[in-house]
Amino acid sequence: MAQRYNILIVDDERALVHMLQAELSSGDRFEVDVALDGVEAINKLQSSIYDVVLLDVRMPRVGGIEVLKFLQEQSPQTQVIMLTNYADIKTAIETIKLGAYDFIAKPYEYDELIATIERALERRRLFIDNELMKSQLYGKQKDFKIIGKSEAIIGLIDRARRVAETDSIVLIQGASGTGKELVANLIHRASPRGDRPFVAMNCASIPDSLLESELFGYERGAFTNAYNTKQGLVEVAHGGTIFLDEVGDISPAIQPKLLRFLETGEFRRVGGTNQLKVNVRIISATNKDLTLEAKEGRFREDLLYRLNVVTLHIPPLKERKSDIPMLVDHFLNKHVRTKPQKQMSPDAMKVLYEHDWPGNIRELEHVVEGAIILSAKEVIEPADLTLNTNLQQSIKPRPVPFEENQYTETKSDLDGHARSLEEIEKEHIEKVLRHNEWSRVRTAHDLGITPKTLYLKIKRYGIHTP
Secondary structure, rough: OOOOOOEEEEOOHHHHHHHHHHHOOOOOEEEEEEEEOHHHHHHOOOEEEEOOOEOOOOOOOOHHHHHHHHHHOOOOOOOEEEEHHHHHHHHHHHHHHHHOOOEEEOOOOOHHHHHHHHHHHHHHHHHHHHHHHHOOOOOOOOOOOOOOOHHHHHHHHHHHHHHHOOOEEEEEEEOOOOOOHHHHHHHHOOOOOOOOOOEEEEEHHHHHHHHHHHHHEEOOOOOOOOOOOEOOOHHHHHOOEEEEEOEEEEEEEOOHHHHHHHHHHHEOOEEOOOOOOOOOOEEEEEEOOHHHHOOOOOHHHHHHHOOEEEEOOOOOHEEEEEEEHHHHEEEEEEOOOOOOOOEEEEHHHHHHHHHHOOOOOOOOHHHHHHHHHHOOOOOEOOOOOOOHHHHHHHOOOOOOOOOOOOOOOOHHHHHHHHHHHHHHHHHHHHHHHHHHHOOOOHHHHHHHHOOHHHHHHHHHOOOOOO
């Protein structure tokens, strides 16, 4: 059964409210809540997340416009449809300027109301997609196809689809570059939540000081420069799935709050006092041995038990080399912009088979992309392949004979040398960032550092990223 959408009806006409609630609740599409005045509505909005609010314009004590303003500040992704009498059409039009999606005149036509709600839900989806695209903290993976016909991959896909039918928490384990987000997205798309948001966050790429506010949001005035209330990822993902990549890198300070959220679905925004509750599915992933991390005190044991209700293991590429030809064809089609299509020679394919692929599928993609650029002909040969082993051998320093008193460095010489190294490092980081289309995760992998270290270097050198 598909995940229901949450609707709040706010109107002081009790008979209308209960009739509308009965109509909308009759199917399996909507979960409907009601409030008979603006005060009750605001109280409900402070503890629950709604997809759509049907809001009367005129009510005693607190009117619809005040409730609309509260929603725009506290939950801007919630779509508001104003309910109004014909005499209030002018006021209803004004509410559109304040952020309402649309208005329906009383007495309403049920089919028209349903059509308006469906359009409002589509606008909400577009709003969420736009917000995620503007941020660099979330996954931007567009190609969600899992490539391979090996026994290991077919078995993994089968297990993922069976898990998708449930609402259980899933932990995906696998080395970096094996495609953990692809599996998480497969589970989401095959689940009853498939038409709701899929929000991915790489926990290793976000500094500890920002992780809690990104996950749970913050209230206006919670800290310096918090000029407006901001919804966290768990609110954005309401009704859908949140994917916590590299969950093993979450700091001990945040782990208890994540554990409580997993157990209750409840959270507080940073600087807030209201207890909010959302309905999301949690899928997490890690390349670490969390059991060992727990034994050594770096990861809470109770959080580990909560995360691995169901565990899926992704095999490394070296254990599924029969998939290499399919993966190579996929990456050739993905990265070649010229016609006719470039091909991999048998000798080059043999080299790819013999490599151990410590960077897994991500490394294979980068090798294929580099070979496309370096090859002058339509057929890619071994000489066009730049593998990590070849690269390490080519940059291995040669021993230089040392003669005593060969040179003397003063403090100014050392300072100048240090500055030049920093300049070189900055230029190199910018170059790799551009090559990876400003993806910090891929750039950190290519540089051989953690995403968190890369973040600190970007901040230190003042590198501007789009």
